[in-house]
Amino acid sequence: xxxxxxxxxxxxxALVDCNNFYASxxxxxxxxxxxxxxxxxxxxxGCLIARxxxxxxxxxxxxxxxxxxxxxLKAMKAVIVSSNYTLYGDMSTRxxxxxxxFTPDMEVYSIDEAWLNLxxxxxxxxxxxxxxxxxxxxxxxxxxxxxGIGPTKVLAKLANRICKKxxxxxxxxxxxxxxxxxxxxASFEIGDIWxxxxxxAQSLNTQGIFTALQLRDxxxxxxxxxxxxxxxxxIFELRGINCMEFxxxxxxxxxxxxxxxGERVTDKESLLEAVTLHASRxxxxxxxxGSACGAMQIMIRTGEHNPREPYYSRSATVRFTVPxxxxxxxxxxxxxxxxxxxxxxxxxxxxxxxxxxIAQADAVQDGLFDQGDSDRSAKLxxxxxxxxxxxxxxxxxxxxxxxxxxxxxxxxxxTAAFTTRWAELPSVK
Amino acid sequence: xxxxPPTFPRFKTxxxxxxxxxxxxxxxxxxxxxxxxxxxxxxxxxxxxxxxPPPLALSxxxxxxxxxxxxxxxxxIEGQLDLHEYLVHHPSATFYVRVTGExxxxxxxxxxxxLVVDRALEAQxxxxxxxxxxxxxxxxxxxxxxxxxxxxxxxPAFPAITFTGGMxxxxxxxxxxVVRKF
Numbered sequence: 001x002x003x004x005x006x007x008x009x010x011x012x013x014a015l016v017d018c019n020n021f022y023a024s025x026x027x028x029x030x031x032x033x034x035x036x037x038x039x040x041x042x043x044x045x046g047c048l049i050a051r052x053x054x055x056x057x058x059x060x061x062x063x064x065x066x067x068x069x070x071x072x073l074k075a076m077k078a079v080i081v082s083s084n085y086t087l088y089g090d091m092s093t094r095x096x097x098x099x100x101x102f103t104p105d106m107e108v109y110s111i112d113e114a115w116l117n118l119x120x121x122x123x124x125x126x127x128x129x130x131x132x133x134x135x136x137x138x139x140x141x142x143x144x145x146x147x148g149i150g151p152t153k154v155l156a157k158l159a160n161r162i163c164k165k166x167x168x169x170x171x172x173x174x175x176x177x178x179x180x181x182x183x184x185x186a187s188f189e190i191g192d193i194w195x196x197x198x199x200x201a202q203s204l205n206t207q208g209i210f211t212a213l214q215l216r217d218x219x220x221x222x223x224x225x226x227x228x229x230x231x232x233x234x235i236f237e238l239r240g241i242n243c244m245e246f247x248x249x250x251x252x253x254x255x256x257x258x259x260x261x262g263e264r265v266t267d268k269e270s271l272l273e274a275v276t277l278h279a280s281r282x283x284x285x286x287x288x289x290g291s292a293c294g295a296m297q298i299m300i301r302t303g304e305h306n307p308r309e310p311y312y313s314r315s316a317t318v319r320f321t322v323p324x325x326x327x328x329x330x331x332x333x334x335x336x337x338x339x340x341x342x343x344x345x346x347x348x349x350x351x352x353x354x355x356x357x358i359a360q361a362d363a364v365q366d367g368l369f370d371q372g373d374s375d376r377s378a379k380l381x382x383x384x385x386x387x388x389x390x391x392x393x394x395x396x397x398x399x400x401x402x403x404x405x406x407x408x409x410x411x412x413x414x415t416a417a418f419t420t421r422w423a424e425l426p427s428v429k
Numbered sequence: 430x431x432x433x434p435p436t437f438p439r440f441k442t443x444x445x446x447x448x449x450x451x452x453x454x455x456x457x458x459x460x461x462x463x464x465x466x467x468x469x470x471x472x473x474x475x476x477x478x479x480x481x482p483p484p485l486a487l488s489x490x491x492x493x494x495x496x497x498x499x500x501x502x503x504x505x506i507e508g509q510l511d512l513h514e515y516l517v518h519h520p521s522a523t524f525y526v527r528v529t530g531e532x533x534x535x536x537x538x539x540x541x542x543x544l545v546v547d548r549a550l551e552a553q554x555x556x557x558x559x560x561x562x563x564x565x566x567x568x569x570x571x572x573x574x575x576x577x578x579x580x581x582x583x584x585p586a587f588p589a590i591t592f593t594g595g596m597x598x599x600x601x602x603x604x605x606x607v608v609r610k611f
Contacts, residue, residue: 030564031561031564031565031566031599031601032563032564032565033564034564093521094521094522095521097520097521098521098522139522139548139549140519140521140522140548140549141521141522141548142548142601418524419524419525422525425525425526425527425543426524426526426527426566427526427527427528427529427566428526428527428528428529428530428544428559428566428567428568429528429529429530429532429565429566429567429568
């Protein structure tokens with residue numbers, strides 16, 4: 001058990017995440033939608049990938065096919081829009097940059113989640129400080145966020161869930177130390193624990209483990225043998241022992257590849273090399289999963305909170321007209337991003353990419369994404385691109401995307417690039 | 430120990446304030462007094478490097494300096510003027526919007542102007558703000574009269590908007606600049 005003696009500061013990790021992130025982004029620029037349910041569709045499948053609280057409470061599930069629920073959504077007077085990753089990527093960068101002003105030790109986990117290390121802040125005022133962070137993020141960006149604080153990452157995530165479920169005022173829930181959590185853990189289902197998917201949850205249930213408390217008190221070694229080392233780490237973290245790595249549990253529906261440089265870099269070539277590597281790795285992961293991605297966010301930044309250096313953090317989002325797992329396209333997009341973002345002067349500490357809008361690639365497309373065929377694939381892509389350019393989008397597309405999907409309809413539903421294109425700024429009267 | 434160009438004698442000065450464009454002390458100003466004081470002393474102090482010096486951001490001098498005396502021309506390091514730096518003080522909280530109406534002509538805000546909107550600023554009486562009225566974004570001047578709040582236009586054709594009863598005023602951001610191209 002972690003002692004609370006003054007010799008070592010109690011570890012406090014905060015997990016900050018945006019509430020209904022995509023829907024919230026849309027609402028910032030359409031204030032009238034604050035009072036209407038909002039749903040966001042994936043480009044490819046016409047499924048709901050984001051729901052505002054009203055849709056969640058109406059029981060419409062994540063990934064619900066749009067056509068199946070269209071009538072119900074119409075009756076609810078819901079606003080349904082296509083995903084606008086250019087906007088979401090930019091808003092995400094703003095939220096993350098705002099959060100980073102409060103602590104030097106911060107890790108962006110996914111497009112809408114970040115870990116903050118709040119160890120060392122006065123415990124008596126920690127909750128208040130957390131509320132200040134949350135309020136500032138909301139005021140500066142318009143995106144509502146929630147914060148869970150705990151001694152380990154798993155407990156911080158747990159606290160974050162409680163915060164949202166119980167609608168804690170101030171949007172911050174501090175679970176406190178690991179010693180006195182029995183009551184809280186007893187009321188928490190294992191399926192809701194970070195890292196426990198449906199299959200593990202079912203398997204644990206058959207062994208009589210239904211709550212986080214029961215999992216915490218299970219035999220860690222036996223669990224490791226039965227499941228994996230990640231399960232063992234989960235159990236230790238529930239006990240207050242910090243051992244989870246970020247890579248152990250991937251964020252849902254996104255692939256993030258980023259790395260801090262050992263030494264600061266200043267030249268563009270190093271950044272290009274780094275993102276090329278990240279893009280290749282991302283492409284491999286995509287193909288392993290049998291997925292393709294519809295958008296990529298590229299990020300470069302300096303080290304945080306160095307008083308000698310101004311903080312420089314920029315990101316750009318590339319939307320692929322055709323969802324891709326082709327490494328050449330991913331690398332091309334990543335490099336184009338760096339070209340656009342690079343500025344001489346700052347000493348960069350980190351570069352990374354995030355693959356967004358991930359959907360199942362069809363069997364038809366597998367052959368094209370085969371690495372050995374990369375030349376033909378590139379030529380094929382070029383032919384398709386030039387045909388579409390000459391004769392209009394959608395002239396030639398992959399059969400796997402669905403013959404009935406009309407590109408025009410998707411364009412109609414997508415909101416504007418409010419923060420990245422001069423021609424698409426919000427209007428004010 | 431902090432890094433400094435090796436040809437300078439080490440004086441115990443306070444950390445130089447960095448230029449922030451707001452009339453801060455120029456780096457090097459204090460040194461003239463230190464030199465005069467030094468020359469008038471009967472015996473030189475014995476100076477030692479501090480045990481835990483705070484980090485010191487010193488400008489890099491672009492030309493070589495003869496030992497013992499800086500050239501005044503080198504006290505400043507200047508870069509190109511950057512409009513972004515002039516206009517934007519909280520990048521993560523700054524958005525741009527396009528004006529479409531004439532309600533704020535009297536304030537020098539015209540249709541098609543670009544407004545720099547800073548959400549990090551607190552709206553005060555007299556601020557030009559972007560406000561949400563009936564679900565739409567609008568640019569108006571904020572008026573506070575005790576507990577009452579009003580949004581004023583600067584065009585006689587547009588009446589003021591008062592907030593009474595349960596009506597809520599939502600301020601989207603404070604307008605901190607306007608940009609017009611010809």
